[in-house]
């Protein structure tokens with residue numbers, strides 16, 4: 001009997017998969033058998049980092065550029081859908097991805113979308129250990145993006161109240177198609193670069209303090225100086 005190849009798992013594999021049933025499901029959903037799903041509250045501090053950078057360092061035209069980038073992304077998705085409607089051969093996952101982009105743009109303003117994608121880039125750079133392989137990060141980025149769209153949410157009844165439930169399962173290849181759209185926007189890399197610059201700034205500040213301390217205290221006297 002073969003066992004699941006996910007670290008620490010001893011369950012038998014599911015059919016021809018190299019993973020057990022649970023890890024196979026996690027991989028399909030989160031991009032990696034051990035990737036933990038990201039919650040909106042986890043992302044909040046990173047969105048604040050992006051907002052603070054935009055209001056203190058970025059040019060005043062940054063928001064125009066962010067709008068332009070997202071509008072171009074939506075226009076390309078609309079063009080994809082239009083072509084498919086005219087009978088141009090299409091890839092079903094790519095078309096689903098384009099549909100999700102257009103639907104999202106109808107529900108959520110572009111600045112919110114762009115800030116979320118940049119915040120994911122910041123998080124990736126700031127805390128690499130959180131991500132199980134790049135696939136885990138890519139899937140979570142797409143998932144967070146889709147979850148911005150209230151129409152994509154699934155609702156379920158518990159008792160008398162209807163509560164927002166788990167996000168609708170998206171086929172992995174549609175997630176991959178969505179990632180390639182997001183990646184082409186360069187927004188993830190801008191977020192990552194903002195995190196790198198922040199880390200560099202903190203390091204420079206620490207070095208300044210150390211230099212001042214050394215200047216004031218001078219060399220430490222050792223042995224028998226008195």
Ligand SMILES: [Zn+2]
Nearest residue numbers: 004009020023
């Ligand atoms: Zn397993």
